[in-house]
Amino acid sequence: MPRRGPYAKGRAKREEILQAALIMISERGYSKTTVRELAEAVDLSQTALLHYFGSKDGLFAEILRRRDADFQVVAAQLAAPTHLGQSVVDAVRANIGEPGFIQLVSRVSNEATEKDHVAHVYFGERYRRIRAIAADQIAQLDEGTGIDIGLTPEELAALIFAVIDGLQTQWLYDPSIDMVKVVDRFVNAIGITTERALVEPAPSS
Known part of the structure; x- marks a missing residue:
């Protein structure tokens, strides 16, 4: 050997x-x-x-990269189901089961806003990827579904993840917040219901 x-x-x-x-x-x-x-x-x-890993920051940034498995975990949560609203709620529910990683993401993502931080590029790419996935699904929704709040798909995707990030930070301070319930009501309020399916391609004639 x-x-x-x-x-x-x-x-x-x-x-x-x-x-x-x-x-x-x-x-x-x-x-x-x-x-x-x-x-x-x-x-x-x-x-x-x-x-x-170069430093403590480098170690924890690499842990997050491994946790995301090059975005495959996040992408699977959003892209695989045919119901965008439900997939968002399910992702929040899964995060609640691992509060240690919510703490890690919250801490490192805040520190990584500095451009010279070892995780700055990682978080920038992470946010761009999950926004793009969500925006693509929003754009595929039927125009008659009621998503008409004056935002583009890209803006609405950014809003969804801003709400989730903010709720997770509040939840770390106050675990009594029912994040699943709040996010479920939010996605329904903006027209991306947990039962709304993506538009199926019209059958060829």
Whole structure:
């Protein structure tokens, strides 16, 4: 059996760190996940652990990239169902089940507004991708469905995710907020009901 070189070993250790971090954040939450404890879990010093990611910010940004799996998770939540409103509500419901990641996204996304932050490009691309997916589905809705609030599909998509982000931040302060109920009422109020289907192509004659 060929021996693994330093590069392969480094990639394997990096993967081990990310998997340990994902489990730790899921079980404890972001605020209770420390670099020291994570380093101990993978038998490294804190300095050695951060060497794999450049910095603490780099570590948590990479955790988010892995969590999104190159946007595939987010894209599947929005693009796979034929009901946009329901898929948005389902995504919020899934997020509630993992409050540690809501904490992580909220914290890092706020810090990453600085252009030199290691996660700035990541969050910019993430927001553009999910807005584009939602805007495309909104544009496909029948003109007679009642979505007429003076916004373009792109503007409406941005509004939807602004509401979700804001609600998630409030929910971290006050878990009594029923985010699923609020988002469900919101998407219905703007005309993207949880029962509204996308327009099916007309059959060819």
